[in-house]
Amino acid sequence: MRSLSLTTALVALALAVGGSAGKSNTGKSSKPPGHGPGKPKIKDVSAACNTLFTTLPNQVAFPNTTSYALSSNYWSTRQSALHPSCFLTPSSPAAVSSALKLLTSNSIPFTVKSGGHTAFPGSNINSTGITIDLRLLNTITVSPDRRTVSVGPGNHWINVTTVLDPLGLAVVGGRSADPGIGGLTLGGGISYFSGQRGWACDNVRAYEVVLASGEMVTASPTSNSDLYWSLRGGAATNLGIVTRFDLASFEQGLLWANSLVYNATLNSTLIPLFQNLTVTGLPSDPAAHTYFGFVRQPELGEYLIYSDQFHATPASSDATNVPEVFEPFAQVPALVRLPRLSNLTALLQAIQQPYGERQIWMNVAVKGTSAALLQDILPLHEEHVQRMLNSANGTRVTPYLTFQPIPVNVLDAMQVNGGNALGLTRDDGPLVIVQSATAWVSEALDWNVESSTRVFIQDVERLAKRRNLDHGFIYMNYAEDSQDVFDRYGPDNKKRLREVAKKYDPDGVLQKLWRGYFKLWYQA
Numbered sequence: 001m002r003s004l005s006l007t008t009a010l011v012a013l014a015l016a017v018g019g020s021a022g023k024s025n026t027g028k029s030s031k032p033p034g035h036g037p038g039k040p041k042i043k044d045v046s047a048a049c050n051t052l053f054t055t056l057p058n059q060v061a062f063p064n065t066t067s068y069a070l071s072s073n074y075w076s077t078r079q080s081a082l083h084p085s086c087f088l089t090p091s092s093p094a095a096v097s098s099a100l101k102l103l104t105s106n107s108i109p110f111t112v113k114s115g116g117h118t119a120f121p122g123s124n125i126n127s128t129g130i131t132i133d134l135r136l137l138n139t140i141t142v143s144p145d146r147r148t149v150s151v152g153p154g155n156h157w158i159n160v161t162t163v164l165d166p167l168g169l170a171v172v173g174g175r176s177a178d179p180g181i182g183g184l185t186l187g188g189g190i191s192y193f194s195g196q197r198g199w200a201c202d203n204v205r206a207y208e209v210v211l212a213s214g215e216m217v218t219a220s221p222t223s224n225s226d227l228y229w230s231l232r233g234g235a236a237t238n239l240g241i242v243t244r245f246d247l248a249s250f251e252q253g254l255l256w257a258n259s260l261v262y263n264a265t266l267n268s269t270l271i272p273l274f275q276n277l278t279v280t281g282l283p284s285d286p287a288a289h290t291y292f293g294f295v296r297q298p299e300l301g302e303y304l305i306y307s308d309q310f311h312a313t314p315a316s317s318d319a320t321n322v323p324e325v326f327e328p329f330a331q332v333p334a335l336v337r338l339p340r341l342s343n344l345t346a347l348l349q350a351i352q353q354p355y356g357e358r359q360i361w362m363n364v365a366v367k368g369t370s371a372a373l374l375q376d377i378l379p380l381h382e383e384h385v386q387r388m389l390n391s392a393n394g395t396r397v398t399p400y401l402t403f404q405p406i407p408v409n410v411l412d413a414m415q416v417n418g419g420n421a422l423g424l425t426r427d428d429g430p431l432v433i434v435q436s437a438t439a440w441v442s443e444a445l446d447w448n449v450e451s452s453t454r455v456f457i458q459d460v461e462r463l464a465k466r467r468n469l470d471h472g473f474i475y476m477n478y479a480e481d482s483q484d485v486f487d488r489y490g491p492d493n494k495k496r497l498r499e500v501a502k503k504y505d506p507d508g509v510l511q512k513l514w515r516g517y518f519k520l521w522y523q524a
């Protein structure tokens with residue numbers, strides 16, 4: 001068999017997962033200077049860069065410097081091609097505070113970057129304005145009782161596991177090495193541990209946040225609890241810059257993992273197994289986690305099925321002992337199987353998506369109760385892939401379709417600490433996120449990929465509606481900017497998010513100046 005080279009290609013096969021208390025806690029921020037009468041003193045972006053260069057020494061990078069090049073490192077080349085007037089790399093939360101105060105009081109547009117892994121351009125960088133790159137806020141501190149790990153938003157998930165693995169600790173965080181703490185945790189955060197503990201946002205004990213005014217506050221279940229709720233659902237770009245996440249940690253040993261690759265012709269055998277797992281298997285064993293997808297590798301010219309399976313509390317030290325919940329998959333002949341016991345660092349390293357291509361991600365959730373629905377999404381996906389290939393003139397295009405389950409046990413686990421802002425309860429479930437992700441290389445193909453992906457997601461929603469199996473939830477971390485994420489959290493949650501944003505940023509300064517990503521667009 002060509003299994004060796006195939007195995008190497010496939011194991012590397014990127015899975016389209018794939019990705020100090022403040023002085024005041026009133027939230028009643030006084031208006032920033034410059035918003036009352038009085039005129040802004042700094043008239044444009046370039047003047048703001050110059051002022052920050054003076055007031056925050058060694059924290060401003062202009063084009064053609066080493067520091068600027070370091071900050072220009074983005075996952076999608078659609079972002080790394082953009083060049084802001086300067087990057088600001090604050091070296092402390094206090095520096096974030098003074099910078100934000102300066103920007104908001106002088107109406108200077110800006111963007112914010114943590115791990116830089118959002119797929120769509122403009123989300124975390126813009127050529128007009130300043131980009132605040134949080135990479136120097138990279139502390140990781142374990143509390144003496146080992147129950148909390150305080151993490152700066154400049155860290156990537158691999159930085160966290162590298163510190164925690166040797167201590168036998170873990171947090172509910174990303175499944176891949178390079179995405180940032182910031183975006184992933186604020187938007188939700190699907191983790192290996194979600195079956196038992198919910199998403200990453202459900203396991204944040206407290207946030208340290210710099211508000212539009214520059215005021216630094218703590219958001220937790222007991223301090224600014226409305227802000228705390230709102231940050232658990234991705235409204236940060238309307239609320240403030242999070243400078244520290246206090247994450248709940250727990251004792252964790254090696255995980256069981258298996259990477260499976262199957263011939264795509266087995267789809268009608270495997271989809272029912274995956275769907276049953278979503279409805280019955282995963283709730284019966286909350287330590288289990290999985291996703292399931294299709295990829296068309298350009299080198300191969302045909303589709304493959306990939307599925308990774310994980311178990312947080314393996315019963316056996318022999319990796320070939322498949323946990324009972326995944327047993328049905330072991331009966332189906334696979335091209336690649338890679339059962340292993342692994343620490344998190346090695347798992348995160350295995351699930352990588354390389355830098356250097358153009359990227360788009362879009363998604364919508366459907367009810368997980370029908371294998372036939374999932375099955376019938378396949379031809380819609382194939383039409384979408386064909387549309388892209390027809391326009392590609394032979395240039396490289398790698399499309400992924402991934403099904404990510406949200407079983408009812410995950411929905412239950414999301415209800416802790418007053419629940420998050422996503423608008424999901426057990427009654428909504430079980431759900432499957434239908435995620436479309438494409439990597440490509442030619443800029444000439446941008447429009448075709450975008451429009452085809454949008455048509456595909458519309459097709460999926462239409463099909464699900466026809467069968468009364470639609471849900472409508474859109475997961476922010478897999479969304480494209482044309483998608484109205486907050487709308488899908490439901491009218492009550494969207495209204496509450498707007499009220500909270502208005503309380504902490506009464507003039508709507510952030511929605512005016514903070515470019516890109518998802519905005520609540522409330523009446524200031």
Ligand SMILES: Cc1cc2nc3c(=O)[nH]c(=O)nc-3n(C[C@H](O)[C@H](O)[C@H](O)COP(=O)(O)OP(=O)(O)OC[C@H]3O[C@@H](n4cnc5c(N)ncnc54)[C@H](O)[C@@H]3O)c2cc1C
Nearest residue numbers: 019114115116117118153175180182183184189190242517
């Ligand atoms: C290879 C890969 C693997 C992935 N794996 C997973 C996974 O396992 N689970 C999952 O749920 N998702 C996953 N994702 C999706 C991931 O959650 C999103 O791409 C997320 O936005 C990445 O976070 P980031 O900090 O790198 O993004 P960025 O693009 O840096 O930030 C995203 C947005 O959040 C804002 N933001 C970032 N930090 C802050 C902050 N501190 N304060 C306020 N606003 C901030 C930014 O302004 C930006 O608008 C994966 C993505 C990729 C590409």
Ligand SMILES: *[C@@H]1O[C@H](CO)[C@@H](O)[C@H](O)[C@H]1NC(C)=O
Nearest residue numbers: 121122123126127128515516
């Ligand atoms: C940058 O910001 C401007 C002004 O808001 C906007 O028109 C433009 O589309 C943004 N660029 C990108 C790449 O999103």
Ligand SMILES: *[C@@H]1O[C@H](CO)[C@@H](O)[C@H](O)[C@H]1NC(C)=O
Nearest residue numbers: 138155156158159162177178
């Ligand atoms: C954190 O992870 C990034 C991304 O893999 C890496 O480049 C960087 O060196 C790591 N930082 C530390 C302090 O290990």
Ligand SMILES: *[C@@H]1O[C@H](CO)[C@@H](O)[C@H](O)[C@H]1NC(C)=O
Nearest residue numbers: 161162165166342343345346
């Ligand atoms: C994780 O496991 C690998 C072997 O799979 C080992 O080489 C590495 O040192 C471990 N890392 C940590 C941080 O424990």
Ligand SMILES: *[C@@H]1O[C@H](CO)[C@@H](O)[C@H](O)[C@H]1NC(C)=O
Nearest residue numbers: 262263264265300302304335
């Ligand atoms: C998948 O199965 C089909 C039909 O049996 C076969 O033609 C094809 O070569 C197989 N693909 C792989 C990657 O093994």
Ligand SMILES: *[C@@H]1O[C@H](CO)[C@@H](O)[C@H](O)[C@H]1NC(C)=O
Nearest residue numbers: 264265266267268303378382
């Ligand atoms: C799904 O399976 C059917 C029946 O085996 C096959 O005709 C179809 O091509 C498969 N789809 C993909 C994407 O391989």
Ligand SMILES: *[C@@H]1O[C@H](CO)[C@@H](O)[C@H](O)[C@H]1NC(C)=O
Nearest residue numbers: 272273276277280281282284
């Ligand atoms: C679904 O999974 C359960 C175990 O979780 C199993 O008992 C049952 O037989 C499965 N049903 C089908 C149709 O595969």
Ligand SMILES: *[C@@H]1O[C@H](CO)[C@@H](O)[C@H](O)[C@H]1NC(C)=O
Nearest residue numbers: 391392393395442443444445
């Ligand atoms: C494909 O070729 C057509 C016609 O020459 C051209 O207009 C289009 O931009 C090309 N697309 C790509 C992705 O190269």
Ligand SMILES: CC(=O)N[C@H]1CO[C@H](CO)[C@@H](O)[C@@H]1O
Nearest residue numbers: 062063064065068082083084
């Ligand atoms: C962002 C960037 O790289 N800017 C400039 C660096 O210098 C070269 C030539 O000196 C310019 O062409 C770039 O635009």
